[in-house]
Amino acid sequence: MTQGPRNRILRALLALVALVLGRRRSPPEPPSRDEPPLTAEREVGARRRSENVALVLLAAATLAAIGFSVDYVADPDTQVLGLCLGAALVLIGAAAALAGKRVVPREKAVGEYHEFGDERRQEEVQAIVSEPGEGVSRRRLLVVAGGTAGATLGAALVVPAASLGPRVRDRVLTTPWRRGVRLVDSHERPIDADAVAEGTMVSAFPDGAPRDSLGASLLVVRIPPGELDMSAERRAGAPEGIVAYSKICPHAGCAVSIYRHPLNPPTAPEPALVCPCHYSTFDPRRAGALVFGPAGRDLPQLPLQVNAGRQLEAAGDFFDPIGPSYGGIRTR
Amino acid sequence: MRRLPRPLQIVVALVLSTAALLSLGGGAPAQRASGTALERQGRQLFVEGCSDCHGMDAGGVAGRGPSLRGVGELSADFYLRTGRMPLAAPEDEPERTESPYSRREIHALVAYVGSFGGPGIPRVDAESGDLAEGFELFSEHCMGCHQVVGRGGITTRGIAPDLQSARPVDVAEALQIGPYVMPRFRDLAPSEVDSLARYVVSTRDPVARGGWGIGNVGPIPEGMVAWLLAGVALLLVIRLIGERTSR
Numbered sequence: 001m002t003q004g005p006r007n008r009i010l011r012a013l014l015a016l017v018a019l020v021l022g023r024r025r026s027p028p029e030p031p032s033r034d035e036p037p038l039t040a041e042r043e044v045g046a047r048r049r050s051e052n053v054a055l056v057l058l059a060a061a062t063l064a065a066i067g068f069s070v071d072y073v074a075d076p077d078t079q080v081l082g083l084c085l086g087a088a089l090v091l092i093g094a095a096a097a098l099a100g101k102r103v104v105p106r107e108k109a110v111g112e113y114h115e116f117g118d119e120r121r122q123e124e125v126q127a128i129v130s131e132p133g134e135g136v137s138r139r140r141l142l143v144v145a146g147g148t149a150g151a152t153l154g155a156a157l158v159v160p161a162a163s164l165g166p167r168v169r170d171r172v173l174t175t176p177w178r179r180g181v182r183l184v185d186s187h188e189r190p191i192d193a194d195a196v197a198e199g200t201m202v203s204a205f206p207d208g209a210p211r212d213s214l215g216a217s218l219l220v221v222r223i224p225p226g227e228l229d230m231s232a233e234r235r236a237g238a239p240e241g242i243v244a245y246s247k248i249c250p251h252a253g254c255a256v257s258i259y260r261h262p263l264n265p266p267t268a269p270e271p272a273l274v275c276p277c278h279y280s281t282f283d284p285r286r287a288g289a290l291v292f293g294p295a296g297r298d299l300p301q302l303p304l305q306v307n308a309g310r311q312l313e314a315a316g317d318f319f320d321p322i323g324p325s326y327g328g329i330r331t332r
Numbered sequence: 333m334r335r336l337p338r339p340l341q342i343v344v345a346l347v348l349s350t351a352a353l354l355s356l357g358g359g360a361p362a363q364r365a366s367g368t369a370l371e372r373q374g375r376q377l378f379v380e381g382c383s384d385c386h387g388m389d390a391g392g393v394a395g396r397g398p399s400l401r402g403v404g405e406l407s408a409d410f411y412l413r414t415g416r417m418p419l420a421a422p423e424d425e426p427e428r429t430e431s432p433y434s435r436r437e438i439h440a441l442v443a444y445v446g447s448f449g450g451p452g453i454p455r456v457d458a459e460s461g462d463l464a465e466g467f468e469l470f471s472e473h474c475m476g477c478h479q480v481v482g483r484g485g486i487t488t489r490g491i492a493p494d495l496q497s498a499r500p501v502d503v504a505e506a507l508q509i510g511p512y513v514m515p516r517f518r519d520l521a522p523s524e525v526d527s528l529a530r531y532v533v534s535t536r537d538p539v540a541r542g543g544w545g546i547g548n549v550g551p552i553p554e555g556m557v558a559w560l561l562a563g564v565a566l567l568l569v570i571r572l573i574g575e576r577t578s579r
Contacts, residue, residue, distance in 0.1 A: 093569075097569075097572075097573040100573065101573065186468075186472055195519055197516070197518065197519070199510050199515055199516045200510075200515050200516050200517060200518065200519065201473075201515045203472055203473075221515075255476070257475065257476025257477075258476045258477050258487045259515045260487050260488070260489070260490060260513040261510060261513060261514070261515045261516075262512070262513055263398075263509065263510055263511060263512055263513070263514075264397070264398045266394070266395045266396070266422075267395075267396065267397075267422045267423045268423075268425075268490075268512055268513055269488070269489040269490060269513055272487075272488065274476075274487045274488055276476045276477065276485065276487075279486075279487070279488050281488045292488055293488070
């Protein structure tokens with residue numbers, strides 16, 4: 001038997017009308033206000049042992065967090081620091097998990113969702129929230145222990161702020177280099193001008209000055225004088241083609257420790273000083289001009305001179321501010 | 333004109349160069365190429381495989397390959413034994429590969445290039461080197477490119493090879509040559525070269541202080557492994573402290 005299409009459309013329309021009318025005539029029943037309580041199980045009364053364990057965990061967390069601060073101030077060892085911080089976090093987490101499972105009242109509730117804004121429900125919820133200590137025999141002690149652990153952990157996170165030193169500005173602007181300061185190698189030996197052969201690179205430091213300041217370390221290379229492309233003033237600071245640049249990249253302060261020197265210039269890249277962190281690339285022939293990479297300015301050049309004993313010494317301070325870009329010295 | 337196929341080119345080059353040599357040779361008593369049998373074999377191989385870029389008599393070709401007169405057995409040994417030469421194209425970066433030449437052929441080529449004079453193959457005694465000194469020297473001169481663990485790295489427009497398969501003599505030769513864009517370090521004392529070679533060899537099997545080196549390739553894989561392990565641990569903890577509803 002086949003039904004005609006008209007018949008089918010008619011039945012569909014009838015069904016729709018019945019649905020609309022039916023919905024209008026019987027609105028959904030409002031949720032009953034007199035439901036039985038939702039709680040299916042309620043267990044009140046902390047187990048004394050669990051409380052004790054939670055207290056011990058919190059105390060251990062406190063000790064670990066204090067340990068972090070003490071180690072940081074006394075004799076920082078990164079592995080000890082990490083261990084202390086990790087232990088404090090794990091112990092607090094374990095204490096919280098234990099408290100949630102074994103100390104505060106536990107109840108399992110099953111219920112339907114209702115409309116929001118039900119005042120009686122809100123009161124119930126508030127009552128539940130305000131009674132977490134029900135059955136906990138040493139609530140105050142637990143709260144104090146938790147607070148102490150949290151506070152010491154917070155202190156551990158704040159203590160490293162002590163490492164923030166004085167403002168960096170003055171230290172960056174002053175370098176140990178003055179006219180006549182000799183260049184020495186990593187073993188404090190003076191550097192002979194002839195030892196800086198073409199194609200080699202030499203790391204140099206100021207004679208008799210600390211090496212940990214930003215301006216101390218240098219990279220010294222020899223460029224054939226005919227290839228130098230720089231102002232007369234800077235060229236005067238490159239005796240025999242020996243040029244010195246700050247070893248600290250003006251981008252992020254890494255050591256510019258790569259000297260790209262082509263063995264067979266026609267088939268290899270041109271000479272460059274390269275920082276291995278983000279590959280800022282500078283041209284040692286053109287006064288450290290930036291040719292590639294994220295650095296905002298050129299590599300600072302230090303003027304050199306050769307003294308009577310053929311040793312290299314500074315002919316003055318850097319031509320440009322040294323160190324990573326900061327504050328006003330961000331761009332060329 | 334159609335180009336001759338490569339084997340024929342080589343034969344023609346060989347015939348022409350031999351003819352040129354004979355016409356030059358006349359009665360000259362000590363022709364370079366007519367040295368030992370080994371050098372003659374090396375010259376033949378050189379003309380076949382190297383002369384396109386380095387010239388018929390190792391004098392170099394402008395814009396392609398440098399002159400090899402005076403570079404000595406040292407350079408020839410380094411480039412040929414490590415498979416860095418021959419190159420497919422002169423602008424390619426020479427990289428360590430399996431050499432297409434047999435050991436005997438390399439020996440002959442090295443003897444031929446060495447017949448023009450220049451430094452011989454250096455002697456290195458890595459065993460007698462001082463590991464601490466080697467580490468210090470490596471940190472100062474080599475680490476920027478090759479990484480402190482000798483796993484290699486890059487510079488702009490160049491690759492710094494990993495040093496895991498570098499032999500002590502390769503280290504000594506590279507310090508003298510400064511291959512491709514590497515600087516030279518010719519001022520190092522022989523004992524310092526020994527120390528560097530010992531350190532480089534030691535990076536093949538470094539002490540993993542953390543217990544698990546993860547290939548010693550640096551902090552990124554270490555961080556990834558840490559995140560993965562921490563993620564699994566967190567999931568376990570969540571399962572442990574969470575509760576399942578019955579429905």
